[in-house]
Each structure stands twice: as C-alpha cells, then as structure tokens.
Amino acid sequence: MAFSHLTAAAATLLIVCAVGGLQAQHSYTDETEKNVLLYQLAARVDKLEKDAAEAAKAPVSFAAALVATSDWTHQGPFETDTNLVFSKVITNVGNGYDSETGIFTAPVRGLYFVLFSGNVGNSGNLNAAVMKNGINMFAIYDTQGTFSSATNGMPLVLEQGDKLWVTLWANRSIFDQSRLSTFSGFLIKSM
Numbered sequence: 001m002a003f004s005h006l007t008a009a010a011a012t013l014l015i016v017c018a019v020g021g022l023q024a025q026h027s028y029t030d031e032t033e034k035n036v037l038l039y040q041l042a043a044r045v046d047k048l049e050k051d052a053a054e055a056a057k058a059p060v061s062f063a064a065a066l067v068a069t070s071d072w073t074h075q076g077p078f079e080t081d082t083n084l085v086f087s088k089v090i091t092n093v094g095n096g097y098d099s100e101t102g103i104f105t106a107p108v109r110g111l112y113f114v115l116f117s118g119n120v121g122n123s124g125n126l127n128a129a130v131m132k133n134g135i136n137m138f139a140i141y142d143t144q145g146t147f148s149s150a151t152n153g154m155p156l157v158l159e160q161g162d163k164l165w166v167t168l169w170a171n172r173s174i175f176d177q178s179r180l181s182t183f184s185g186f187l188i189k190s191m
C-alpha cells in the first residue's frame, strides 16, 4: 500500500519536475535526485517489511511416526526396496509432508535439517536411507537385533519442489508403535 502510494507520488513529482524542467533546470535535477532517493527508500522499506513478515512466520516443519497405532508393528522384510509411509503426522507446518505417500516436498528453497530414526524390526537388522529426489543422502544401518535403533540427520539444501522420503532396503525390517521410528525435518532458513 505505502509502496504503491509513494511510487505514484514519486511518478507525479517526476512528471511535474519534467514539465517545469525547461524553466528551472537546477531544481529539476535536485528534485529528481530526491525523488529517486525516495523511490529507492520506499523499495527498501517494502523489502524489509516483507522479510520481517516472512521471518515472523513459523518455519516449515514436519514430523511423522511410521505407524499411527500403538500396537507393536513390524514392516518388512520385503523382497524389494520399499518406500516407507510414515502415517502418524505429528507436525506439518506448511503442509509439505504427505502422509499418503510418505513424501515431503519442500515448499520453499532453503536450508533444512532432516532427521530419521529407525527401530529394528523382526528381521533383526535395519538398513534404510533418506532419499532426495531418489538420491541416497544419508542412511542408518543397525544389525544389533530387533528393537535396537539408529538415528542419523543432517542439514540439506533443498530447492522448492525437492522431494524427500525414506527407503527401506530389501530384506530389512523396521519396527514402530507410533513413537520409535520417525521421519522429521524443519526449515532452518529460506534462501
């Protein structure tokens, strides 16, 4: 509002100055410089207000547990690599996480922290990876037996639309009762 108002005012002043320019060359230049400065200041205030409003918003974040039930549940071992669907959504600020597919889609470009914890299922070993657009970014590997667990996490730069999910590798299994195996992440800073 303030920005477009000032812009209109500056434009009007520029026209007035241009019309009066022939008679008063000196003041034409002074006024023009002032108006350019005003215009630049208005643009900077506008940007600062937008940045402040963006920073005041809760950052994009998601957290989900593998199963919604508190019943003891094992998934796998499967014959093929299988993408896990963490179905109990705990946090989903910005709605980037889809509990139907298990995929988090980055709503904005930025630096995110991403975390995955897995509890070993009844195969006695667990090997699973956090994938970004199909590329293995980091993984957990635990062969200490059923109910042991492993965690890994790291900051990742995500472009808007980048997709994250967890793949359970063939012949491995994962256990959950709505709290032990979780996939989560949050935006540290948009870029």
Ligand SMILES: *[C@@H]1O[C@H](CO)[C@@H](O)[C@H](O)[C@H]1NC(C)=O
Pocket: 170, 171
């Ligand atoms: C999974 O286990 C079966 C049976 O032991 C084996 O034949 C197969 O090669 C294994 N697959 C992978 C990807 O390790």
